[in-house]
Amino acid sequence: MNFEMPNFALALPEIFVLCMACIVLLVDPFLGERNRFVTYLIAQATLVGAMVLTLGLSTGETQHTFEGGFVRDTMGDVLKAFIYLATFMVFLYSRDYMRARQLFSGEYFVLGLFGVLGMMVMVSAHSLLTLYLGLELLSLCLYAMVALQRDSIAATEAAMKYFVLGSLASGMLLYGMSMLYGVTGSLDIGEISAYIAQNLGHNLVLAFALVFVVVGLAFKLGAVPFHMWIPDVYHGAPTNVTIYIGTAPKIAAFAMVMRLLVDGLGGLHAEWQGMLVMLAILSMAVGNVIAIAQNNLKRMLAYSTIAHVGFLLLGVLAGTENGYASAMFYIIIYALMGLGGFGMIMLLSRAGFEADRIEDFKGLNERSPWFAFIMMILMISMAGIPVSAGFWAKLAVLQAVVRADMVWLAIVAVIFSVIGAFYYLRVVKVMYFDKPEDTAPIESAFDMRIVLSANGLAVLALGVFPGALSMLCIEAIK
């Protein structure tokens, strides 16, 4: 077998992020507390550079390298661009929050960048091995990030839970992958797909492999009944880590679903559709109903994430290009809304005070009408009320489901979205109808205010003009 020189140019963004992450790792120990912002600046510059590289190298064609283990296509480029954007905003929102809590350390940025690298590898993976490599790189970074706040009992407990359950999920996924390899004799996603296309018919081992793969994916996405880690991790982790976990990795997880289930096991669509239907209904039900009982905003958003994953799965299970594009549209918009939601918590938090209870938003309209408005946009968007991006996201997945001749599922979904509207409205209610208890002025950096406002307005703007982004997703999936 000849060794073929891989085309490194295709992986240039990954290589760049890897090098820069190492540079941050090396530079950071030599910086004093006072110069820590240099680490922050390098990390942000890395993300901007990666963005430039990814968009600059984007050709619109699908290209493989590393002997088929790595793929560069439009979907990957778009998803990576949004991963950089989300991470950039996460770092920006987190800076002052961490400073106020003595958490402003280089490790956060190093782990964050390695996490981004892991996500990029996941997005571009075209072999089971590459996929697993990216996933584990991401997961290890996340475990460590949750535990960054060493003194906090909640954070360490969350990290332990996350680690144990995450490892279990990885094990499941790996077991499924090994069976896939056993059946098809290949790790390459393209070859697996070709094998399945040729050998249609019932194959018990393949069915088992599929079950394990779906369970692993459901764990990583946080779909019910594999969601147990989400509320505790979201709640226990410091908010700057929660926002990281809640946004960019979701985009990567979507990419993983696309690569594994759709590209690899697309031939088994009939089999996995039923599983995803169950996961979707359970996620929407459990997420929306339990969120009502939450008084902690981070926990509420965690359950809301679970519900959103249910909606995301609706798009995937439709099993059409239209459906995948809708799901992609959904996850990008979800990431934007999640950024804004957790960003608001960080905006209202200050040294020694964590604004993560719903009561902390009481009377926000009197304290700051502008940010109350931004939060309202985010909430109605999560509830799926027009005019907001969230409405179009829901519309997109619902029409995909109706097109797949599952009107009943669409009805179930909208009923749960009405239930969900209640707890989002409760946040609007406390902001607008109640008197403020906390009257401290909202102090935050200028750039944070600007970016958070832009974040909220983007959700509104995408609600008025969703055309371009939805077209982009359709192009990307083709």
Place this chain on the structure above:
Amino acid sequence: MSSEFPLLSLVIWLPIIGGLVVLAAGKNDVLVRWLALAFSMLTFLVSLPLYTGFDSSTYQMQFAEEASWVPAFNIHYSLGIDGISMPLILLTSFTTVLVVIASWEVIQRRVSQYMAAFLIMEGLMIGVFCALDAVLFYVFWEFMLLPMFLIIGIWGGQRRVYAAIKFFLYTFLGSVLLLVAILYLYFQSDSFSILDFHDMRIGMNAQIVLFFAFLIAFAVKVPMWPVHTWLPDAHVEAPTGGSVILAAIMLKLGAYGFVRFMLPIVPDASHELDWFIILLSLIAVVYIAMVALVQEDMKKLIAYSSIAHMGFVTLGFFVVFNIFDSTNSVVGAAMGVEGALVQMISHGFISGALFLCVGVMYDRMHSRNISDYGGVVNTMPVFAGLMVFFAMANAGLPGTSGFVGEFMVILAAFKANFWVAVLASTTLVLGAAYTLWMVKRVIFGKVTNAQVAELKDLNMRETLVLGSLAVMVLLLGLWPAPLIDVMHASVGHLLEQAVSSKL
């Protein structure tokens, strides 16, 4: 009037932009009030050419606009009005001016947000009446809930939070089913155009399912018995302006949905199940009127009276199938629909006026209970005169607009079925009973307490608002022809659609 000029867009977006300007004006309450008045007046003036430039000889959509909005899903920004929607747009822009004036001194807290909410809502409501794309319709329809939610929740009464959330969730539940129905139609036709939906063929089973989806969506908004329970709560807790908009316009949106979606899109199912809607309407007319009789709270009484009157509207829409079956012509049936449409406009004026009257008293006494009043005529003679007039109109006194619509619907009902007509006619008795009994207890009799004895009569502002409504009620009652004329062609077309099978 050239059709090139995007007049409808202007009427929709002018108040919305006005709302944003008012929000930006912020803390300066005086400036805010004048700005809000200026924008609402301007919108009203801009909406007038819709009437003067309207061609009542055709049922085609006029002032049409069309632009691609979301190409990925074939969604268009398409607007247009016919004889059914045009009067409702004028009603909206007219009522908003009155609401702005009526709230002038009454609202002292967060004035800019209050005015902005009403202006934005005006634009959204007009948008619903203009939209010819189902998703555009849905966006306006749904987004409208938010300003109303805030209006009830921020400026409302004691149980405002409960009422606001109940209002929101009830109507949200109704409308998400509408969304699924729209998506199903899109799946069948690959278009979101409402006019395309009118022309497409649909099987009977699908029609019946769609019928119920539409029914739930619109019945909640109208509201029809038994999904009406949000309305009394919302009305009682909302500030006066909110109640006026709710009664005068928002309820009409539900009825408008029936004529824009249900009758033309699922005519066979409507034909098959018309008895069901007639039954619900009659329950609203008779039972809810009786409920209104026993109310202690004036706002609640008017809220129940609204439900009963809206029952007439739905009755008017759905007796047409019976008339058509017996006479085989749409001419007789037209009276039912036209009567219902006149009733919608008339109820907009009358219920708005009654809520404003209650508001006038509430501002002085801070009570809505009937028992706290008595003998108001002695201290507020001008007000008493107007209130009695509106009460008479509400009871359907000939010469007022309330009479025209009810009379036409009852006449049509007689053509359809004698017993339906008899039950519908009870409204003339019951309506008179609950309205006049309330007037008797509140306005007439001896001055019951010291507070009433100190009441001051209407000021200029209040006289202007109530006076202009009285003029409209009288005008429409004595000379309804201009209104009926603009509707005629559109109603004829609607009935053609409703009686021709799509199977």
